[in-house]
Amino acid sequence: MKVKNVMRVLVAIDFSGASQYVIAEAASRPWPSGTVLCVQNVVDIWNWEGPPELIEDAKSQAKSLVTAAASELTRSGQEVISEVEAGFPKKAIPEYAKEWGADLVMVGSHRSNALSRFLLGSVAQAVLRTAPCSVEIVRPSARGAPGSSRGMKILVGTDGSDCSEKAIQSVANRPWPAETEVQVISVREPLFPAGEMPMAFDPALTQEVLDRERCRAEDALKTARQALSSAGLKLYDSAEPLFGDPRNILLDQAKFWGADLIIVGSHGRHGLDRVLLGSVSEAVAMHAHCSVEVIRDSAQAGA
16 A cells, blocks of 8 residues: 555445444544545445336435435544445445545455355455455454554564565554554464475475575564564564464464454455465455455556
8 A cells, every 4th residue: 555645545335234333443543644535335236126216316315324424534533525326336446446546445344254254255355356455344343442442453464575564564654543552473384285295305495495484484573563663653572473374373363362453465456466365365354353454555556
């Protein structure tokens, strides 16, 4: 995500209860000075069951919804605009994000259960995969109030890659509530998938690879902690890289620590990105107990 003095945040809502958490989170979070929020509702004509002439009535109701949400966000001191259209939410939200030049899209989800994963796959997953910018899947806090209404617990995953560094810089350059604590995790992955150890391998070469991976993970952790500490953020003590599947480790640690938000990096809107999303970021976004923000660099996404 581009770090700018002015952020453009697209708050995509519908009439579900989950959207109330999105609005509350957007309203309580401290944003950079000059941030503009856009509240968007897409009247879903894909699942439309009424006569076509009633679509205008539905758009009128949607305008009332976004007007109420915009009023709540305006009270938080931000500049707020609104957008209502009829279309397919899976396509309309990412397309408007690109047209408007959004830096971040916030969408809602239920808690992580079978129904949540089904609903996430319906709209939020499509937005996560195709939006030209960062995407946050907002979930209700286990403590009731919006996560950013107090000091937050933010868990950041890094592997030392360019996209991870962009995620770290995004966290470092944005304002967060007072007393926010950040935990950085760097993971060393197994050399071979479980149960797939090759019949013949060179022990010396294997050790060399393991040592290189350990150094990479340690360097990534050190670099991330230095960047966040220099930004004045309070760091949770995580002295060394962990070992295992990054998806499971991020999810387990977030739940154990009681994280309010997980932040991970992603590449741009290329075919490879969808593979990588499915590997780590998307799995974390779909199964986490808390909110998840996937940082995507807008310039790279448009490449």
